[in-house]
Amino acid sequence: MSKYTERFLRVPDGLSLFARDYAAEGGERGVPVLCLHGLTRNSSDFGVLASRIAALGRRVIVPDVRGRGRSDNDPVPDRYRPNIYVSDAVALLDMLEIPHAVFIGTSMGGIITMLAAVMAPTRIAAAVLNDIGPEIDPRGIARIGSYVGKEGPFASWNEAIAAVRESQRDNFPDRDDTFWEGFARRVMREREGRVEYAYDPAIASTFGGAPPASMAPLFEALAKVPVLVIRGALSDLLSEQGVETMRRIKPDLQYAEVPGVGHAPTLNESVSWNAIEKFLISLP
Numbered sequence: 001m002s003k004y005t006e007r008f009l010r011v012p013d014g015l016s017l018f019a020r021d022y023a024a025e026g027g028e029r030g031v032p033v034l035c036l037h038g039l040t041r042n043s044s045d046f047g048v049l050a051s052r053i054a055a056l057g058r059r060v061i062v063p064d065v066r067g068r069g070r071s072d073n074d075p076v077p078d079r080y081r082p083n084i085y086v087s088d089a090v091a092l093l094d095m096l097e098i099p100h101a102v103f104i105g106t107s108m109g110g111i112i113t114m115l116a117a118v119m120a121p122t123r124i125a126a127a128v129l130n131d132i133g134p135e136i137d138p139r140g141i142a143r144i145g146s147y148v149g150k151e152g153p154f155a156s157w158n159e160a161i162a163a164v165r166e167s168q169r170d171n172f173p174d175r176d177d178t179f180w181e182g183f184a185r186r187v188m189r190e191r192e193g194r195v196e197y198a199y200d201p202a203i204a205s206t207f208g209g210a211p212p213a214s215m216a217p218l219f220e221a222l223a224k225v226p227v228l229v230i231r232g233a234l235s236d237l238l239s240e241q242g243v244e245t246m247r248r249i250k251p252d253l254q255y256a257e258v259p260g261v262g263h264a265p266t267l268n269e270s271v272s273w274n275a276i277e278k279f280l281i282s283l284p
Helices: 043-055 082-095 108-119 138-145 157-168 177-187 201-206 216-222 240-249 270-281
Strands: 005-010 016-022 033-036 060-063 101-106 124-130 188-191 194-197 227-232 254-258
Touching: 005 082, 016 043, 016 082, 033 043, 033 082, 033 108, 043 060, 043 101, 043 177, 043 270, 060 082, 082 108, 101 108, 108 124, 108 216, 124 270, 157 177, 157 188, 157 194, 177 188, 216 240, 227 240, 227 270, 254 270
Parallel strands: 033 060, 033 101, 101 124, 124 227, 227 254
Antiparallel strands: 005 016, 016 060, 188 194
């Protein structure tokens, strides 16, 4: 995988946010890419994908959203909200002197992307939405709400890996031990002899148990730029009907469905990568 520069950048309210900065291999040959992870995840989710994109000649910025990974926790949990995350993303782009980028958003990262299309439309050159859209299936919301901020810490890595497998096995059926160990080590960290999820449990305080109101107006704003949607065939968050809603709003929507995966595809699957590579090659 490509090497990256570690950056710690201070946003206007004083928090220090961590980001991986992957240089474009062979010089920049396209608009940079900003990768935004899901609710309980962090920048390590994009390790393989970011390296592949950098090899296409695009710089890739992969932050840890506040309260996740190596970014600071917010002392005011009420600020764990998408509008704040959009402001953080724009601040990072400003500090890195990136006028606009291709946004790739997984789940929560896709919500941030859609909201950014309203709050900062000139910053988005194109977008990839990973298993998320303007209509969210309540089944997925209920499942996520059942564990976010409620699991761990664990006494050992073996215990942690078993917990991850239990909570995610329906989304990734028939995966082997190597897959689950890699998954756990991306989403967890060791601290003071215990293994814990790499996020502030307080993020659960602003996560509601019901799906948000329709985000169709946000997607309508995003639909002004090229958009690729990737859906896990087993997803309980983005339904087939949700995809059809996006197609009605944006008839030229590009789409790929990943077989045998629920919420959310890792974007390392061949179907995901082939779609993303084709999409990026088509862009400036």
